[in-house]
Amino acid sequence: MTVYLILVTAAGAAMVPGLLMLWLERRERDRD
Amino acid sequence: MIVTGELDLRLLTAFIVYSLIILGVGVWGYRKKSFEAYAVAERSMGLGLATTAFVATFLSAVTIIGVSGYASINGWAAAAFTCYGYALGWVLLVVAARRLYDVRLTTVPEFLGVRYESKGLRAFAALTVIALYSITLVVQLLAIGITMNTLIGTGVTFSILLVGVIFVSYTMLGGLVSVLRTDMIQAGLLGAGVLLAAGVVLWETRGTVITAPPAELGSFFGGSVASTSDFVGWMLVWGLGIPTQSYYLHRFYASRSARVARGQIALGALFVMVILVSVIIIGTGAGMLIPPNEVGDGAFPYLVKNVIGGWISLPILLAITAAIHSTTDGLLHIVGLYFSVDVYETLKGKMEGAELLKVSRGATLVFGAIVTLVAAYVSTNPIPLISLVGAIAWGGMASALFAPLFAGMFWRGATRAGALASASGGLVFAIGAFTLRRLELITLHEIYPGLITSLVLMFVVSRFTAATSEPTLERFFPATPATAITMP
Numbered sequence: 001m002t003v004y005l006i007l008v009t010a011a012g013a014a015m016v017p018g019l020l021m022l023w024l025e026r027r028e029r030d031r032d
Numbered sequence: 033m034i035v036t037g038e039l040d041l042r043l044l045t046a047f048i049v050y051s052l053i054i055l056g057v058g059v060w061g062y063r064k065k066s067f068e069a070y071a072v073a074e075r076s077m078g079l080g081l082a083t084t085a086f087v088a089t090f091l092s093a094v095t096i097i098g099v100s101g102y103a104s105i106n107g108w109a110a111a112a113f114t115c116y117g118y119a120l121g122w123v124l125l126v127v128a129a130r131r132l133y134d135v136r137l138t139t140v141p142e143f144l145g146v147r148y149e150s151k152g153l154r155a156f157a158a159l160t161v162i163a164l165y166s167i168t169l170v171v172q173l174l175a176i177g178i179t180m181n182t183l184i185g186t187g188v189t190f191s192i193l194l195v196g197v198i199f200v201s202y203t204m205l206g207g208l209v210s211v212l213r214t215d216m217i218q219a220g221l222l223g224a225g226v227l228l229a230a231g232v233v234l235w236e237t238r239g240t241v242i243t244a245p246p247a248e249l250g251s252f253f254g255g256s257v258a259s260t261s262d263f264v265g266w267m268l269v270w271g272l273g274i275p276t277q278s279y280y281l282h283r284f285y286a287s288r289s290a291r292v293a294r295g296q297i298a299l300g301a302l303f304v305m306v307i308l309v310s311v312i313i314i315g316t317g318a319g320m321l322i323p324p325n326e327v328g329d330g331a332f333p334y335l336v337k338n339v340i341g342g343w344i345s346l347p348i349l350l351a352i353t354a355a356i357h358s359t360t361d362g363l364l365h366i367v368g369l370y371f372s373v374d375v376y377e378t379l380k381g382k383m384e385g386a387e388l389l390k391v392s393r394g395a396t397l398v399f400g401a402i403v404t405l406v407a408a409y410v411s412t413n414p415i416p417l418i419s420l421v422g423a424i425a426w427g428g429m430a431s432a433l434f435a436p437l438f439a440g441m442f443w444r445g446a447t448r449a450g451a452l453a454s455a456s457g458g459l460v461f462a463i464g465a466f467t468l469r470r471l472e473l474i475t476l477h478e479i480y481p482g483l484i485t486s487l488v489l490m491f492v493v494s495r496f497t498a499a500t501s502e503p504t505l506e507r508f509f510p511a512t513p514a515t516a517i518t519m520p
Binding site: 002003004005006007009010011013014015016017018020021024025 | 127242251
């Protein structure tokens with residue numbers, strides 16, 4: 001069970017930079 | 033020369049073929065004759081090249097050997113030690129990407145020098161990076177020497193010289209143009225080899241490395257991360273250390289667009305995580321498959337040699353070699369370039385592109401030769417100081433540069449005096465705390481006293497000293513400073 005949780009959270013953590021990038025880009029587009 | 037392994041001609045031939053291909057790519061990069069190409073790859077790096085270069089640079093041989101070794105003892109707790117802290121580091125790199133891309137400079141110390149209008153800070157930052165990276169290069173070369181000796185049996189010293197000649201040559205010839213191309217090949221080899229090894233481990237353990245690892249290898253906490261506070265602590269060590277490393281930040285200057293600058297991290301993070309989890313599978317599997325007295329840093333090489341064996345050890349060896357080359361070339365490029373642009377040119381005065389290129393190549397060759405020879409020497413005559421300084425590199429870099437860099441990017445109120453106090457105070461406190469930890473007087477990682485001192489000094493000194501001039505602030509915080517913090 002622990003290992004599955006680690007795998008899921010690690011996958012989630014790896015996606016955060018991408019989601020942040022999309023959010024920053026949207027914010028910059030809205031401002032322009 | 034220490035020769036412990038038996039000479040494996042098949043692996044040696046493969047290694048030589050790989051080296052020649054990589055050298056060929058380096059020579060190809062040599063055709064580009066401009067300093068702009070050497071320093072920042074003509075600022076034309078696309079998303080594909082940028083992402084593979086980020087993946088290859090991020091995963092060093094020390095990461096692969098070190099993390100798998102750590103997992104062979106502590107199992108899945110290796111994830112708590114690495115994955116989440118790395119992710120925090122990537123997040124901060126994404127935050128910094130646009131700011132560095134927009135100012136279109138050439139080096140990280142130059143950013144500090146221009147933002148704070150201080151040649152002194154620029155030289156201090158460059159010398160800190162050059163000193164710490166030179167030591168890190170020696171440590172990385174020693175690691176590959178030991179690994180190659182185990183796998184191919186070429187002897188530690190000879191292996192170091194062999195690897196050294198290759199990466200110094202192509203980095204010196206082609207600069208960033210060659211580093212990025214070779215990194216692309218190396219990322220492919222690295223990914224393929226590690227995934228293959230993880231596949232073999234899954235097969236050998238019948239999947240139990242994931243579904244039912246032994247209790248001591250299957251928990252979240254373990255090793256250096258025994259509690260939630262350790263977890264947060266290590267997350268900060270990686271998370272704040274990664275975004276101060278010049279070999280990542282430098283790539284933002286080389287990016288074709290702001291989108292590429294951010295995208296290489298966003299996309300690269302996914303690939304790095306897949307490879308990192310595979311390395312943890314390999315390490316935990318090694319903990320299950322190899323004799324208990326073989327676990328630790330030698331676990332992965334032992335597993336390859338004695339459990340996996342056969343033709344599969346070939347792509348795995350290439351993966352490890354690719355990992356070392358792709359990190360050392362990035363480090364050496366930074367050392368050579370920063371020496372010529374931030375130290376030599378600062379002392380000598382403005383130089384033309386052709387002259388800068390000549391000095392950069394010369395500095396790359398000299399530093400490359402020195403670190404290779406020192407590593408070769410240390411392999412037979414250990415100098416404890418090397419590993420000691422190697423260990424301070426991470427905390428020292430973050431303590432000296434994190435506050436000046438990030439305050440410089442996001443806070444208009446950050447001043448030259450604040451940055452100077454912050455960089456020097458942070459480094460001094462980090463070294464002091466590191467010494468106390470070595471003497472077992474404290475258990476705290478040196479990054480905490482270092483970073484806290486550096487942040488406090490940055491804030492306090494900046495509040496009471498003269499602000500940076502308006503034209504400079506206008507350059508770093510143009511028109512709509514939505515993300516900048518204006519002091520009341």
